[in-house]
Amino acid sequence: MDGRWRLTAVLLANALLRIANAAGGALVGFYLAWLAVHGRAVDAALLGALGVVANGFELVAAVPFGALTDRLSPRFLLVGAALLGGVATQLFGMTGLVLVFFFSRALEGVAAAAVGPALLAHLADATHADVAARGRVMSYFELTVLAGLALGTLVAGMGWAAVQTLAFSVVAVVYVLAGGLFYWGTAVSFSHTPPHVPGLFEGIKQAISRSILRRLAVPWLAANAVAGLWFTHIVFQLTGPRISGQYLVGRFTAREVGWLSLAYAVLFGAGVVIWGVVLAHISRVRAMRIAFLGMWGTNLCFYLLNRSEGWSWVVRGGVLVVYAVAIMVQSGITPAALAYLVDVAGYGAERGVAMGIYSFLLGLGTVLGAGFGGVLARDLWLDGLLLGSVVLAVLGYWATGLLPQTNVVRGEFSSGEV
Structure with missing residues (x-):
């Protein structure tokens, strides 16, 4: 029963992480629009460039973080990714410097890349004794992703309307909550790491x-x-x-x-x-x-x-x-x-x-x-x-x-x- 509660906590943490990620992306748009209205030299091109940076870093970092999943515990990667996402989101709302904007979105892309492989590895290990239940767990995993897409923009809109740039801090707190749930939910080790862990390029080749x-x-x-x-x-x-x-x-x-x-x-x-x-x-x-x-x-x-x-x-x-x-x-x-x-x-x-x-x-x-x-x-x-x-x-x-x-x-x- 304890293992089921911990698995539920991990899935809930992923839902919070997805909501925070989607909300952070929407807040970037709200913030840049606000800066433009107040005379700052920002436009849709900058928003697009920031999106490219975030997605580009996520794509580039996905495979290396996958390799790290075989060397480091999912707990370390998941908690670290949640905290890094919180720092990245908080940074964006603290300044109007374009260079910081790009740095923040790059960090957020790296944080997003760390989650997928580590979480899938943990779910694989957690369901190793009940493969028939694995489909149900993966369905719940997909449901948490859907929750992020459905609720993230709503959370961002309400937060911006209420407190404007302080909404970035609210989203950062959501990231921290997700990190706490990841920490507790992955406390039980299900490790099935093989005795020989290949290097990055060897692993890609295999x-x-x-x-x-x-x-x-x-x-x-x-x-x-x-x-x-x-x-x-x-x-x-x-x-x-x-x-x-x-x-x-x-x-x-x-x-x-x-x-x-x-x-x-x-x-x-x-x-x-x-x-x-x-x-x-x-x-x-x-x-x-x-x-x-x-x-x-x-x-x-x-x-x-x-x-x-x-x-x-x-x-x-x-x-x-x-x-x-x-x-x-x-x-x-x-x-x-x-x-x-x-x-x-x-x-x-x-x-x-x-x-x-x-x-x-x-x-x-x-x-x-x-x-x-x-x-x-x-x-x-x-x-x-x-x-x-x-x-x-x-x-x-x-x-x-x-x-x-x-x-x-x-x-x-x-x-x-x-």
């Missing part, structure tokens, strides 16, 4: 040489590219200029988009919880394939809704019901993929490096999806995003067919090369 990890990279990239595509462009599409022939483009206010985003997050979260139960009974590969089929369904429903001008609300409501179900089905991709990754890489000599590589691919997929979506949406608008999403969903579904099936009870592979 991870890449495993065909199963290379195959998993394709659906993982596809799923995260879809996320990057939609998260980057959907607000502009729904609130921008109206386009003839596309019913949803430019139809909504910012407030309405906020409520739609909340509804989507609730449906997605409900789906993740359901998948946490389902993953204990079916293979990870079958779950991923079913979830990618759900993505096909969401794209079809969205396309129909985008062509629904003149439809009755009864017909449109029927499509919305199917769309809601498809969202919950689609939500299983990430928890199933993470459970599969932990099954495959959880105990290998290159475990940390493999998880670092997949943290890197997560960020890379998001960046590629954002760029891919921009090219398609420039001329095709919302239809372009749907086209890109369909292509990536087909690619992901096809790539999962190349993966060997896993035994959900013992975490072993029934066929194929590992």
Whole structure:
């Protein structure tokens, strides 16, 4: 029972960390906008550059921190990352110097990079005796990420409206709370570190040489590219200029988009919880394939809704019901993929490096999806995003067919090369 409470504390700490990270990013935008209004030489280009710095440092540092996961305890890395994130956030609100802005965002990127591999390694060790429960734990992990996306901007907006720059200190305190929960939650050691820990480049070589990890990279990239595509462009599409022939483009206010985003997050979260139960009974590969089929369904429903001008609300409501179900089905991709990754890489000599590589691919997929979506949406608008999403969903579904099936009870592979 104590182990379950500690695992819950770790997942709660990750939720707080994600909320703090998202809130910190939003506060950067609020603060720069405030400085611009008060005559400081800041603009959207600076905001974009700071975003590139944060994401760039996170991408570059992901694999090295993965290697450190095999050498240092997850407790050290997780607590250190939380405290570093708090320091970075506090620094940003203490000055108007551009150089400090860049330094702060770089630190925040490094802190974010340290969390993923260490946390996945800890969750792998914590569920080693109950592989069937691993899918449920990975679903809860995905739920904490979703909580950060859903609540971070809300927390930042309320904090800035109430106390302005002191909101950075509030977010820093949230980071410290997360660090405290990480410290307590990881106090019990589940260490399964192999006797021989490879160096960084040797570990990368070993991870890449495993065909199963290379195959998993394709659906993982596809799923995260879809996320990057939609998260980057959907607000502009729904609130921008109206386009003839596309019913949803430019139809909504910012407030309405906020409520739609909340509804989507609730449906997605409900789906993740359901998948946490389902993953204990079916293979990870079958779950991923079913979830990618759900993505096909969401794209079809969205396309129909985008062509629904003149439809009755009864017909449109029927499509919305199917769309809601498809969202919950689609939500299983990430928890199933993470459970599969932990099954495959959880105990290998290159475990940390493999998880670092997949943290890197997560960020890379998001960046590629954002760029891919921009090219398609420039001329095709919302239809372009749907086209890109369909292509990536087909690619992901096809790539999962190349993966060997896993035994959900013992975490072993029934066929194929590992």
